[in-house]
Amino acid sequence: MELSSQQLALKERARALSNGLPRKRAAEIDQSREYPWDVVEALKAERFMGMTIPKEYGGQGRSFLDTVLVIEEMARSCTVSARIVVEANMGAISTVMAYGTDAQRKRAADLVLAGDKPAICITEPDAGSDASGMKTRADKRGNRYVLNGKKHWITGAGVSRLHLIFARVFDERGEELGTGGFLAVRGEAEGLRMSKRETTMGLCGMPEGELVFEDLEITPDMVLLPPSGFKRGFADLINAYNSQRVGAGTVAMGIAAGALEHAVEWAKAREQFGRPIGEFQGLQWMLADMQTQLTASRLMLYAAASSRGPGDSSFPDPALAAQAKIFASEAAIKIVNDALQVFGARGYSRDFPLERMARDVRMFTIGGGTAQVLRTLVASKVLGWKLPQTRDGYVMSKAKVDRD
Numbered sequence: 001m002e003l004s005s006q007q008l009a010l011k012e013r014a015r016a017l018s019n020g021l022p023r024k025r026a027a028e029i030d031q032s033r034e035y036p037w038d039v040v041e042a043l044k045a046e047r048f049m050g051m052t053i054p055k056e057y058g059g060q061g062r063s064f065l066d067t068v069l070v071i072e073e074m075a076r077s078c079t080v081s082a083r084i085v086v087e088a089n090m091g092a093i094s095t096v097m098a099y100g101t102d103a104q105r106k107r108a109a110d111l112v113l114a115g116d117k118p119a120i121c122i123t124e125p126d127a128g129s130d131a132s133g134m135k136t137r138a139d140k141r142g143n144r145y146v147l148n149g150k151k152h153w154i155t156g157a158g159v160s161r162l163h164l165i166f167a168r169v170f171d172e173r174g175e176e177l178g179t180g181g182f183l184a185v186r187g188e189a190e191g192l193r194m195s196k197r198e199t200t201m202g203l204c205g206m207p208e209g210e211l212v213f214e215d216l217e218i219t220p221d222m223v224l225l226p227p228s229g230f231k232r233g234f235a236d237l238i239n240a241y242n243s244q245r246v247g248a249g250t251v252a253m254g255i256a257a258g259a260l261e262h263a264v265e266w267a268k269a270r271e272q273f274g275r276p277i278g279e280f281q282g283l284q285w286m287l288a289d290m291q292t293q294l295t296a297s298r299l300m301l302y303a304a305a306s307s308r309g310p311g312d313s314s315f316p317d318p319a320l321a322a323q324a325k326i327f328a329s330e331a332a333i334k335i336v337n338d339a340l341q342v343f344g345a346r347g348y349s350r351d352f353p354l355e356r357m358a359r360d361v362r363m364f365t366i367g368g369g370t371a372q373v374l375r376t377l378v379a380s381k382v383l384g385w386k387l388p389q390t391r392d393g394y395v396m397s398k399a400k401v402d403r404d
């Protein structure tokens with residue numbers, strides 16, 4: 001895919017930043033497990049926070065493809081920095097820009113442009129892949145909603161200010177209306193509490209946490225009404241989430257691009273048997289496979305970022321987003337692992353970046369919809385069938401037989 005001269009310039013600017021502070025700080029961020037506020041300032045200064053926000057709200061009205069170009073460059077050096085760019089341009093903020101009222105857009109834009117990376121709160125302890133089985137409820141009381149429930153593995157818990165919370169909606173008689181999005185700002189909303197920081201394998205400077213909602217009151221101005229109403233609210237909200245799936249796939253691809261660069265450099269510099277190890281065909285073919293997988297991932301992600309779903313969707317096509325994320329996340333795990341192999345024992349050392357990259361890249365077949373669940377979405381499209389996963393399987397059927 002041809003990039004315009006403006007896009008090439010944007011990529012160049014992102015690369016220059018990525019090679020500076022994020023590259024210098026990546027290992028420290030990993031070791032300290034502290035959110036990198038200095039990197040946020042640098043991203044803000046380059047206007048990479050809130051790029052997709054329309055101009056009338058102070059943003060640049062940039063496309064998801066533009067965002068992907070910046071994410072890839074950041075991820076080459078520092079995965080946490082790249083994930084900040086994802087969430088400051090896709091996910092929750094793009095949902096508010098598409099579905100929010102004028103006042104909600106202004107509020108969200110002001111927060112992100114000031115350096116906030118919003119949090120998207122979908123997953124619960126008993127509702128991961130089965131996200132529509134969530135239990136968090138929003139009960140209508142007069143003109144307000146009262147939220148009670150728990151989410152976990154929320155990226156940015158404790159540092160994000162703006163939260164987009166998915167919850168089941170009930171009217172005053174306790175009748176279920178569907179699913180809604182509810183906005184809450186940490187520091188202003190009483191009843192929003194972080195109860196635990198998750199212990200994580202990688203991406204250590206980005207807190208993942210458990211959030212508890214205890215009678216969290218949402219005023220009418222903070223209710224994000226999905227365009228088709230609460231009844232089809234889940235479908236609208238998860239449709240908006242397709243943007244972040246492309247973003248997550250791009251972080252994985254960017255890590256792989258960075259790892260391959262390190263591997264190529266090392267293959268030329270390291271000598272064994274009196275010559276650079278890059279002269280051995282065993283490694284040459286590995287490098288060729290790594291590059292091939294990387295190119296395919298990049299093309300799929302660019303295509304998904306440029307696509308639009310059915311109807312007047314302003315979000316990437318669900319099946320293209322899913323395919324790109326499946327392919328890029330699985331390829332990236334392999335590419336990074338092979339890059340680590342090229343480094344020999346040094347690849348396994350904490351003094352070199354490959355070990356950190358191998359831990360960081362692992363999440364992307366899990367977060368944002370697992371590679372298995374996304375395959376079901378793709379299969380549904382291929383077959384032209386709905387493929388409901390909530391049905392009596394072997395375990396439940398057997399329990400029924402045993403009971404009867």
Ligand SMILES: CC(C)(COP(=O)(O)OP(=O)(O)OC[C@H]1O[C@@H](n2cnc3c(N)ncnc32)[C@H](O)[C@@H]1OP(=O)(O)O)[C@@H](O)C(=O)NCCC(=O)NCCSC(=O)CCS(=O)O
Pocket residue numbers: 086120122123128129130131132133155232234235236238239240242244248318366367368369370373377387388389390
């Ligand atoms: C969607 C699922 C939760 C499965 O749900 P169900 O089996 O209960 O329902 P479905 O019938 O499949 O879907 C309901 C409804 O939504 C529409 N839908 C589903 N997926 C999409 C999509 N991607 N884009 C657009 N529309 C979608 C579907 O067509 C149905 O509509 P109709 O009723 O037919 O009109 C499950 O498949 C799923 O996606 N699970 C993963 C949950 C997930 O991705 N969580 C992410 C949490 S945030 C995160 O992890 C951040 C990490 S990051 O890296 O930043």
Ligand SMILES: Cc1cc2nc3c(=O)[nH]c(=O)nc-3n(C[C@H](O)[C@H](O)[C@H](O)COP(=O)(O)OP(=O)(O)OC[C@H]3O[C@@H](n4cnc5c(N)ncnc54)[C@H](O)[C@@H]3O)c2cc1C
Pocket residue numbers: 119120121122123127128129130152153154155156203208363366367368369370371372373376389
């Ligand atoms: C680093 C990280 C960041 C995250 N950030 C966020 C965030 O910001 N906000 C948020 O809401 N969530 C977030 N998540 C949660 C993430 O979305 C969930 O972990 C993911 O959706 C899977 O849910 P689960 O972990 O409960 O796994 P489960 O759903 O319990 O799945 C366990 C295993 O079963 C498989 N499986 C489940 N159902 C099926 C099926 N129908 N067919 C085939 N296989 C199936 C899965 O693929 C997986 O291998 C994050 C997760 C991680 C790791």
